[in-house]
Amino acid sequence: MKAMILAAGLGTRMRPLTDHTPKPLLRAGGKALIDYHIEKLAAAGITDIVVNCSWLADQLETYLGDGSRYGVRIFVSREEEPLETGGGIVQALPLLSGENNDAPFLLVNGDIWTDFDFATLMSCKPEAGHLVMIKNPSHNPLGDFVLSANGLLTEKPDSAAANNTTTFSGISVWRPSVFSEFSLGRRALKPVMVAAILRQALSGQLYEGHWWDIGTPDRLAALDAFLSS
Template identity: 55%
Template sequence: MKAMILAAGLGTRMRPLTLNTPKPLLQVGGKCLIEYHIERLVAAGVTDIVINHAWLGEQIEAYLGDGARYGAHIRYSAESEPLETGGGIRKALPLLCGRDKSAFLVLNGDLFSTQPLLPLLQQCPPPGGAHLVLTENPSWHPEGDFALSEQGQVSAEGASRLTFSGISVLTPELFAGVDATAFALAPLLREAMAQGRVTGSRLDGYWEDVGTPDRLRALDQRLSAGTI
């Protein structure tokens, strides 16, 4: 299975830290955020990685290179205009999928998690489907995103709502029939949920959406103290 790390965001919530540095290259615990993803992917046996970028993307390419020093093979999908999450993934599909139309792993570049990746490589969503990793709702997002049933099905509505962690296994057919260039991922997922094509699991381990300077500092302190 190949993997994609989403790294094309402007990082507006992280300013002023991201005025001259792309968010994936911000450091916590003495290491860039995106390096934790790469190292965990390689440890799970995923060495073919695609990274999309836009804002200050040349810095990401210059820092990570071809991925050889991590034991990975990194390719880049450069975006000259904002494509949103869905548009960014669809643009990168030729790098992610061959003729076999295999599913692929997707990680948001601005998250930190110890979620084991190896079990996700065993997930085989149906064509047009997805598998989402969901986590308990953080204080800043109490309403959650989707509901997860005891049978592992994910739905747009439900009593027990959880937050999408930004970790998923997607199928290329999920993007079939979309004419727009820039579009969000969530509407495609909700449509697939209505068709019973989205499964899910609860996050195992630590998770943090590193979206603000305060969260970045708190994560850095935890990592430096060895509490994660």
């Protein structure tokens, strides 16, 4: 299995920290945020990792190098302007497809921290996609999708109570074929998820371990305190 780390965002909510440093290189617990993902992916046995970049891309490319210091191979997909999640995947698709061009790949947001074990997804073979969900955090109290008892995700009804929904963690597994017909350009991932839900092809699982969305300087500081302790 290959993996892709989404690292092309502008980090606008993290300013001024991201004025001169790309968000994946911000530090918590003595490490750059992206180091945690790469090390965990390597520990899971994933050796080919695609990283998309845009804002201050030179810094990120220089920092990562070819991946050899992590024991992996890193391939950079550079975006002149951020293409959003879906568009970033479409551009990087040639790097994610191997001899079996529909072998699932693991996708992880670069702006989260978690102790989730990526190795548990190595045998995941979804029809379209598989999302790791978490209980709704305070910054997303209404959640994203309903995780049904049969393991499939459904859209939340307008009247859904918060305890009926779960929040997407930013960790998922996808079939390349889901994106193969899209043209290059900006594209959100949410409509792709909804289309898969309508085909009953989007599964999920609930994770209840440690998870942080590093969306603000305050959350980064809190994560740094947590890891440092």
